[in-house]
Amino acid sequence: MSSPPAVALPLSGAAASGSEASARTSRRQAFDLKGTMASLTVLRLRSTDLALVERQLRVKIAQLPHLFLDAPVLVDLGALGDDAAALAFGELVRALRSCKLVPIAVANVPDGLRGPVTDAGLGVWQPPALGRARGAGDAEPADAASTGPLSAQTGATETPATETPATETPGPEVLRAGASAPAGPSAGAPSVRAPHAGPMVINKPVRGGQIVYAKNNDLVVLAPVNSGAQVIADGHVHIYAPLRGRAVAGAQGLAGARIFCQKLEAELVAISGAYIMAEEIPAQFHGRAVQIFLEGGECRIAAL
């Protein structure tokens, strides 16, 4: 049966296809060590004000709970620069866990924080893997230390680490690492356009609490997406049935992505980070066949 895939986070993919597993499978072996990493959310700290971090995280999580709840997270301290040393690391970990995130490792750890990081049971992320994840080779660019090697494609708008966060300034930035990064030697252009992959097709209802994510792909759903369910694609989302839950197209930033649905009853629709909540959907579109697309950075709805 084609139940939706295991929850995969779209804000994903420090796809470090590191050294091939050194352990070759032999009959006796009790495990394989794979040098690959499936998908991971990177939390890139831009403030050491943990109350602020936590507050903004909670807002983010409230918007897209199913993307973040119980998600493994790599914490990147690179953007903090010298401030990183002043970070109350134990507090940070507590804050993340209280938000139901699962911190697993830390990147760009200053020497003074190695102790607290390992004491908290987290891994120290090794720079070479990051370099590869970015597709920049092992050599880091000269300025990498200030911005960290885990720049997302949105990196151009990043604010300096030292800036005091105003209400407008995003505190923690949840990055989509690897979005633009080749995942390995075979990866070339963004595979949203890969001609042979074909869209992901779901032909059973997507139920409340379920998440379907078409990574680097379009998503076609031939059954209802029910309240509390989420369908997400890096490309377009097509739903040939009622959309009662949430739909996200262009999850990794593809601005041209669209959502098409036969009957709009959505809780939320989002494209490339811009979204419309249920109560903001104009009444004339309720229950209608529509498409949703980005225009001037905002979501627009049009009847089909």
Add this chain to the structure above:
Amino acid sequence: MSKVVVITSGKGGVGKTTTSANIATGIAQQGKKTVAIDFDVGLRNLDLVMGCERRVVYDFVNVIRNEAKLQQALIRDKRVENLYILPASQTRDKDALDPEGVGRIIEELKQMGFEYIICDSPAGIEKGAQMAMYFADEAIVVTNPEVSSVRDSDRVLGLLAAKTSRAELGGPAIRTHLLLTRYSPLMVKRGEMLSVGDVLELLGIPLLGVIPESKAVLQSSNKGSPAILDETTDVAQAYLDVVFRYLGQERQHRFIEEEKRSIFGRLFG
């Protein structure tokens, strides 16, 4: 061949235990060896509704912990042949049920020749409910005609498709049936309840039956005698229909509209 059937809902108080008691009784009356297992650890409800609470000596958890044999814990119904109850315990330990233990007991019940193993799930979508559904071959999703109950049922349908032994081992999908309980045609007409059609559209699974809202349910559970045993009531008729439909007979749907023989009855019959 044994069938493991979970009676589940997500939302609490919608009629799972009532349904478990009535369906188990009805199936057993048809000559099938049937056991109803109470998975609601800590509450113990099924034995009350089935009127055997005084005869509980050992329970499900005792058997899982090897403190008693399965035969010692099984209670044989005094009214209906072929009907057995495996009661829940009153232990506070919610983790008392584990997949290995539950799996072992279900296997043992199959070996004993039980044809229908009815699992009365606790409310919620957490571990207890997941234990009750884990080994199911079929699920009867009990839903009340209101939005929160339908949403919970939808979540449960998602879990049935993902968090069960069949899902994990890649077996055939669990067969799911919708049982709409506490249905009041009058309230539907007034717009105070969702209609059968609304619920079917939202959940998209086949309708097993509609059980009307009725005082007879409370009276019969106070007596400890499942409603299905008194054939004069609406509820008994409705549960009898459900049992026959479940066992493969054609029965027109009833109790959907105020007057009997309704259009819906023909639509979904």
